[in-house]
Amino acid sequence: MKNFLSEFLGEKIRKSKNITFVSLVCVLFLVLFPIFVDLERIYFAFFIFFIFIYMAISVSWNIVSGLAGQFSLGHAAFFGLGAYVAAIGFRDGFFSFFDLRAFILSAVISMVIAAGVGYPLLARLRGFYFTLGTLGVSETLRLLFINGGEFTGGAWGIRLRTAFDVGFSMYYYASFFITLITIFLSAILYRSKVGLNLRALRDDETAAESIGINTLNYKVLAFSISAAIPAICGCLFAYYLRYVEPNIVFNANWSLYPALMALLGGLGSLIGAIMGSIIIGAIIQLISLYFPAFHPLISGIMLVAVMVLLPTGVYEKIRKIIRR
């Protein structure tokens, strides 16, 4: 078990016992700490809930952008889709509040849409053209939902009216579970043959094609796998906020921040994405707590600073310092 976990968590660190130990302690702490404190009363719980959501999206973003090398700025589209599946399903009486079927359906819908959009985009567009295309898709969806009329609730959005309250610990454990599953699945993906093929096509597409990898299929596969997680998170977010509005759930922040987190941690490394989402999540929370007006300003500046000063990421930097 121990060896398995350590192989699991580090793409690059293989036999480090420290990592296994630290991650086990973290997981235990996160499972147990709601027992000792009242989650409804402390801000810290909300703080962790938020970081979990960002961490899940960031880890899944890393699959398509870090592992497969296809930069996407369109993950907000899938987040918004998930939120709207939950909201419309609840309003029209298909699902009850906090329904497991809504989570599954939103994941399936967004995987199908990601595959449908991904085939033409990934077949024709390389590099930043794909980035522009995904940004276009997510903005198009936002405007479609604003102009959707009765079905999407227009610019006013949809309110999930219910007296039913699941309590904050439910949200906490749901987000924790989603994040844990995401990390586990993506760790399996990183170590699997699919992950190897994706890495091969990232490093040299022509060479990968010449040894018999169907690059297009693999890229679309990575794109749709990475689209499922934001949709599930969006679903959870809709249930948490009980209010869905295009400019909130299709906000470019939902694709920007996960990208920023993975970039800060180190593109294409699982631990990097986790570290990055903790660092940036904490900074975002502190800024929005103390200087709400400056919040996007500082994150924008941070994004630029990361790109200019730390292009390889924090994780690489720390590893270099430890090695020295």
Place this chain on the structure above:
Amino acid sequence: MDLNLVIQILLYGVLRGFVYSIIALGLSLIFGTMKIVNLAHGTLCILGAYFAFSMINLGLDPYVSMPLLLPLFFITGICLYLGIFQKTRDPNSSTVSSFGLLMAIQTLIQIFWDPTPKTARSYFSDILIPLGAANIASSRIVLAFLCIFTAFVLYFLLRRTWIGTAIRATSEDAETSSLMGVNVKWINCIAFSLGLILACLAGVAYGTNYAFDPFVGLPLTFKGVVVLTLAGIGSTLGVLITGPILGIIEGIVGFQIGLGWIDIVAYLMIIVILIVRPYGIFGGRRL
């Protein structure tokens, strides 16, 4: 449909489209020379419009204050290039860093001004000229002439002067041109700043005629990219035709379907164009 109505839609579309042409020119200068994707371009345009708006309070007409703003944007361009874009040169990282820049500028605008829609009304905005079936504010005519004039000046600059030759050489092959004695770093810097000057021009032209708020920046960038992709990169005068085409399509969509759908046109067009015909109508290089 009424013929007068058709003429009006066409005229308004063409005049609006010239703004997109100038944005496309700025983008093509920056992208063509350095392969930098500047997503913040449209937001920088809007920043120019806000500066012009504030100058009105000092009693300066936007078209008068525009020459004063151009050097400011030139210097900003030099700072941005040396500070940020010199280190994030490839398309991927410049996309991300310019998106960060976009967020920062957007928030700065919201802090210093407020996010309600504004118009920087010029002296020309109130003089109406009857042009066939439509009454057109003369500021839009000024805008059209300004845009056409700018495109021709840029064409002349790129084709006939040594600095234009150096910019074109750098965009073809930076390494070889540096062997031929071109200071690539400064040529890139100048090209970037020229791009920002074009952004300022487009912003003031847009601001005197249309309502703007901090959030129209990204759609404007996208419209610029659409126009640029349609024309094909490196085709300086081609954008003068494709800009109005986009303007007309937007006008028709806005009239027939609804104003809320206008921005979708650009987003859908960019996806379709990139997939179907990435070389543009007028040939040129691939964007």
